[in-house]
Amino acid sequence: MPTTDLTAMLSPAASTRPTPAVFDSLDYAQAVLIQGREVPWENPLELASLLDQAQSLMHSNAIVFDLGGFVAHRLKTDLRLRQRLAERSRPGYAFKAMAGDDALRDDAAELASIIAKTAGAPLIIRLPSPRVWLGVAHQAAGHDDAAVLTAEMVENYAAYYANWLHGLETVPFAALLIDDRWQGPGDAPESGDPHRWTPVFNVADHNRWLLLLHDHDGGLGLLTADGTAEESARAQVVADAYWASPDAQPDRLADGESFRFSHVPVDAVPETVLAQLAKLDGSV
Numbered sequence: 588m589p590t591t592d593l594t595a596m597l598s599p600a601a602s603t604r605p606t607p608a609v610f611d612s613l614d615y616a617q618a619v620l621i622q623g624r625e626v627p628w629e630n631p632l633e634l635a636s637l638l639d640q641a642q643s644l645m646h647s648n649a650i651v652f653d654l655g656g657f658v659a660h661r662l663k664t665d666l667r668l669r670q671r672l673a674e675r676s677r678p679g680y681a682f683k684a685m686a687g688d689d690a691l692r693d694d695a696a697e698l699a700s701i702i703a704k705t706a707g708a709p710l711i712i713r714l715p716s717p718r719v720w721l722g723v724a725h726q727a728a729g730h731d732d733a734a735v736l737t738a739e740m741v742e743n744y745a746a747y748y749a750n751w752l753h754g755l756e757t758v759p760f761a762a763l764l765i766d767d768r769w770q771g772p773g774d775a776p777e778s779g780d781p782h783r784w785t786p787v788f789n790v791a792d793h794n795r796w797l798l799l800l801h802d803h804d805g806g807l808g809l810l811t812a813d814g815t816a817e818e819s820a821r822a823q824v825v826a827d828a829y830w831a832s833p834d835a836q837p838d839r840l841a842d843g844e845s846f847r848f849s850h851v852p853v854d855a856v857p858e859t860v861l862a863q864l865a866k867l868d869g870s871v
Contacts, residue, residue, distance in 0.1 A: 597648050599847045604868040606840060607648040608847040609711065609822070613656070615851040615860070628660040631701040638826050642707050643863065645851070649709045649761055652702050655720070657695055658685075662727040665691075672728040678735050679744055681728035682721045683844065686747040696754040698863035709761035711799070716767035717748040717784055722776040731773055738779030749786035762797040769803065778803055781810065788812050807848050825849035825867075833862050837870040 597607040617626055620640050626634040642650055661668055668688060672681040685691065703710045715723060718741045722733035752763075765787075769775035781800060782788075791798050798810040808821035823844045829835045830851055837847075847867065851860060 602648055603646065606847060606870060607845075607866075608849065608867055609649050609651060609764075609848040610645040610647040610853035611651040611653075611713075611848070612641045613647050613651070613653060614645070615637070615855050616644075618853045619857055624673050626656065626660070628657050628698075629700050632705075634698070635702050635705040638702065639705065639707055642859075647708060649711045650706050651711050651764065652699065652706075653713045654695055654699055655713055655766065657698055657714045658691065659723065661691055661694075662723070669727055669729075672724055676730075678698075678725065678730075679721065679740050680690055681730070682724035682744055683747050685720075685724045685727075686751040692754040694749055696758060699755060699758045699760070701824070703759050710759075710823040711762045712758070713764040713766055713801075715779075716765045716800075717745045717787065718754070718776050718779065719767060719769055720748065721793075722769065725776075726773075733769075734774035737781075738777045738821050741776060741779050742783045745784045746786040748784070749790045752787065752790045756794055760796075762799050763791065764799040764801060766801045767803045768801060770806065773795075775803075782812075820845055822846050822848035825865050827852040830860055830863055831857040834858050835863065837867055839870070 597609070602608075613626065616637055617623065620637060621627075629636065638650055638652065648755075662672075662685075668685070668691060671688065672684045674680070674684065699712060714720070718736075719737075721736050721741055723742055725733050725736060755763075765781075767778075767781070781802075788798075790796075792812065799807065800810040801807045805824055806821070807824055821843050823838065823840050823846070825837065825847055827850055829837070829849065840847075
């Protein structure tokens, strides 16, 4: 299905600020708007309202929805799902079982659809990369050492990742953000080349989805079919520390950077966030 062109969506002409910016603000919203209570993953309308309130504070050029967070919630709370993942001990089986769980995939798609239809800005859906999700499922099945998962295994299991993505084909969103940063615990699965995630690119091409990659080194940009981030569509990633100090100043964009991307941390102080946001609203 057609999607919003990301570069047009993030162009200065489409923004109220000189340099467009995308804010990942769910953690901050959880702390400030619902006083640290659990994210309402099982209540789509309440979650949509929380994201909308966060958007009213941050005025992001796009809303980042962490669909991977919903799956992580289910892995933590759904005993049936964890038991299914643990039915076989061989590396990779847990991810295959997770990706093949119809209830999980259908619920994730329904949640994403509700969020997309109620979003007040273009929606970017974030999911762990094939590498990271392979490791997450492996550990959810009770195995500690994700480092046993090789780059070749990640490539082989990318087909199951792509099959899971088919569940999102009716969801109207602007881009898919693939997050290849390992959050632990323990050592990460072996890194490989994103261009070898061929089935993922095939699904994205078929659905005319734009792909973003948040790579394991922290860089973020558009991901092309050959696995390289376009030089003209990279983000300046603003560190969490920017939101902690009223003395911090935004950097000018470097060559090739066309927008800013920043996670607003859970412990950010609202008064400081507003002051720092105002600086970004006037910065190029």
